[in-house]
Amino acid sequence: MTESDSVRIxxxxxxxxxxxxxxLAQQAVEGGRVRLDGQRVKPSRAVRVGQHIVTPRGEETWEVQVIGLSEKRLGAPLAALLYAETDDSMAARTQAAADRRLAWQGQVHADHRPSKKERRDLQRFRDRNAP
Structure with missing residues (x-):
């Protein structure tokens, strides 16, 4: 972790x-998907310990408080020490994961891959029903 009191976001x-x-981080900040203390910022904006950041990570949105600074990419266990996720963010991510799990269970899934004949039949069906 660095000795400076701020780092570019x-x-x-x-x-x-x-x-x-x-x-990718720069593009997300420029696109307005990352917020620092509730405001859109530019990629050169300085981050300090104690500030709140809302950022996407995959399909999920993380709300974290900065508790450490680093300009160098660290291993995952050390990188996790740079921030603390808020309780609301954890609850929202847990709920979203449960919703995705329920949506997956509600879908019909084949018990096997289609055979060559089944693929041809599917293609014929799609061709007949195409607009």
Whole structure:
């Protein structure tokens, strides 16, 4: 962790492993998907300890409080020490995961891959019902 009292937000998001590359972090910040203390910011905005960040991570939205700073990408266990997720964020992510699980269970799933004949039949059915 660095000795400085602030780090660029795009570097921090990359170092904390919210994004795979710094350019993806920069694009998310520029696109307005990342908020610092409730406001849209530019990628060069400085992040300080104690500030709140709302950021997407995959399909989920994370709300975290900055508790550490780093300009270098760290291993996952060390990167997790840079932030603390809020209780509301954890509850929302848990609920979203449960909703996705229920949606998956409600769908009909085949018990096997289609055979060559079944694929041909499906293709014929789709071709007949195409607009």
């Amino acid at each position: 795009d570097k921090w998001l990359w170092a904390a492993r919210f994004f795979k590359t710094r350019s």
